[in-house]
Amino acid sequence: MTPEPLADISSEVVEIVRDLIKIDTSNYGDDSGPGEALAAEYVEAKLLEVGIACERYETTSGKRQGVNARIEGTDPSRPALLIHGHLDVVPAQAADWTYDPFAAEIHDGMIWGRGAVDMKDGDGMILALVRAWARAGIKPPRDIVIDFLPDEEAGSIHGSHWLVDNRPELYQGVTEAVGEVGGFSLTLQEDVRLYLVQTAEKGIRWMKLRAEGTAGHGSFLNNDNAVTKLAQAVAAVGEHKFDLALTPTVRDFIKAVSDATGVELSAEDPEALLAKLGPIARIIGATLSNTANPTMLNAGYKHNVIPGEASAMIDGRFLPGFEDELIKDIENLLPAGVYREDVVNGIALEVPFEGKLVDAMAAAIRAEDPFGTPVPYTVSGGTDAKAFSELGIACYGFLPLLLPPELDFSAMFHGVDERVPTSGLEFGMRVMDRFVRSS
Numbered sequence: 001m002t003p004e005p006l007a008d009i010s011s012e013v014v015e016i017v018r019d020l021i022k023i024d025t026s027n028y029g030d031d032s033g034p035g036e037a038l039a040a041e042y043v044e045a046k047l048l049e050v051g052i053a054c055e056r057y058e059t060t061s062g063k064r065q066g067v068n069a070r071i072e073g074t075d076p077s078r079p080a081l082l083i084h085g086h087l088d089v090v091p092a093q094a095a096d097w098t099y100d101p102f103a104a105e106i107h108d109g110m111i112w113g114r115g116a117v118d119m120k121d122g123d124g125m126i127l128a129l130v131r132a133w134a135r136a137g138i139k140p141p142r143d144i145v146i147d148f149l150p151d152e153e154a155g156s157i158h159g160s161h162w163l164v165d166n167r168p169e170l171y172q173g174v175t176e177a178v179g180e181v182g183g184f185s186l187t188l189q190e191d192v193r194l195y196l197v198q199t200a201e202k203g204i205r206w207m208k209l210r211a212e213g214t215a216g217h218g219s220f221l222n223n224d225n226a227v228t229k230l231a232q233a234v235a236a237v238g239e240h241k242f243d244l245a246l247t248p249t250v251r252d253f254i255k256a257v258s259d260a261t262g263v264e265l266s267a268e269d270p271e272a273l274l275a276k277l278g279p280i281a282r283i284i285g286a287t288l289s290n291t292a293n294p295t296m297l298n299a300g301y302k303h304n305v306i307p308g309e310a311s312a313m314i315d316g317r318f319l320p321g322f323e324d325e326l327i328k329d330i331e332n333l334l335p336a337g338v339y340r341e342d343v344v345n346g347i348a349l350e351v352p353f354e355g356k357l358v359d360a361m362a363a364a365i366r367a368e369d370p371f372g373t374p375v376p377y378t379v380s381g382g383t384d385a386k387a388f389s390e391l392g393i394a395c396y397g398f399l400p401l402l403l404p405p406e407l408d409f410s411a412m413f414h415g416v417d418e419r420v421p422t423s424g425l426e427f428g429m430r431v432m433d434r435f436v437r438s439s
């Protein structure tokens with residue numbers, strides 16, 4: 001049974017999300033961003049105001065701060081649930097936006113601003129939820145650890161990865177976690193709405209391709225030109241169509257979409273599947289197979305000199321269990337004289353779409369949206385889940401949000417005119433309250 005949400009559960013979520021957006025927490029990949037510590041101070045004050053003890057912590061410098069709190073549950077024998085969000089955002093160029101990205105103005109029923117969907121919406125929901133409980137004297141069924149983290153947008157080195165390495169005691173007894181990127185709605189037709197629950201995350205293999213050749217004068221014959229070889233390799237990798245990788249999440253996703261729409265979809269025909277999904281296909285399309293995109297090129301130093309070496313950077317992403325295939329496919333594409341080197345590796349994640357926690361998500365969604373069906377999906381990027389999974393925590397992306405059908409949610413992640421409907425946030429609060437109190 002999913003509990004009825006508290007009457008005032010969504011009374012302050014809009015105000016808190018707006019406050020957080022107004023604190024510019026742009027992460028430039030170094031300590032130059034001014035905002036994370038200010039946002040952490042804001043969160044700390046909001047928790048202390050309602051009597052929730054918390055720790056505002058520093059990671060690698062005084063500028064990189066976050067807030068952690070443990071809310072005691074009614075059953076201390078049960079393992080704890082972590083609910084986490086990141087406080088930083090990617091920078092925004094105000095000139096590109098319809099409204100000031102750090103003013104959090106409300107237009108057409110939506111809050112506009114950087115972080116409206118990634119992820120001050122989620123931060124605001126977590127904060128508003130525990131404040132409402134504190135005011136009503138509600139204890140969750142088990143210990144809830146909440147964490148508002150720095151540095152997710154630059155790889156979490158000064159955030160969750162640092163915390164997992166240096167402050168693991170904060171997550172003592174935690175077996176499951178929810179955070180970004182999931183729980184948002186995708187309306188396929190009037191009476192079919194999917195809620196995408198993140199159960200898997202692609203792994204990262206950033207690599208360098210290095211071509212070796214014979215250096216020489218640009219006016220001579222040269223059939224061992226490093227630039228030519230590199231160009232062949234880059235074109236081959238960039239144009240390669242990777243095979244569909246049927247992970248459990250991809251299989252469950254296809255089945256759930258087929259069931260919800262009544263249209264038989266098959267993994268054999270990914271084009272038909274993607275056509276059914278609309279704009280979100282941009283995200284989902286990248287989660288059905290490995291990918292590798294050339295992103296940087298480096299060769300030569302003078303117009304009439306053939307260099308002895310040329311290199312390219314490749315952003316490779318693999319589905320859980322398909323890492324070896326990615327490497328094998330790339331190496332098979334390389335002509336003689338071109339070598340592959342590893343630059344950055346990140347693990348892939350996958351958790352089962354079943355069990356008490358998933359049941360609680362599904363029941364909470366259905367109670368608030370009779371046309372809603374939760375479906376599992378894979379995120380193509382990386383999140384703080386990569387760090388927390390190192391502690392053996394099963395990580396899900398679930399911060400529920402009801403979105404208007406015409407809103408292209410995927411375009412707003414790190415995009416311009418990021419915005420979130422206030423009614424969607426209020427819906428999300430009701431689902432969150434039901435979900436966490438029955439988790």
Ligand SMILES: [Zn+2]
Binds near residue numbers: 118119152
């Ligand atoms: Zn994010």
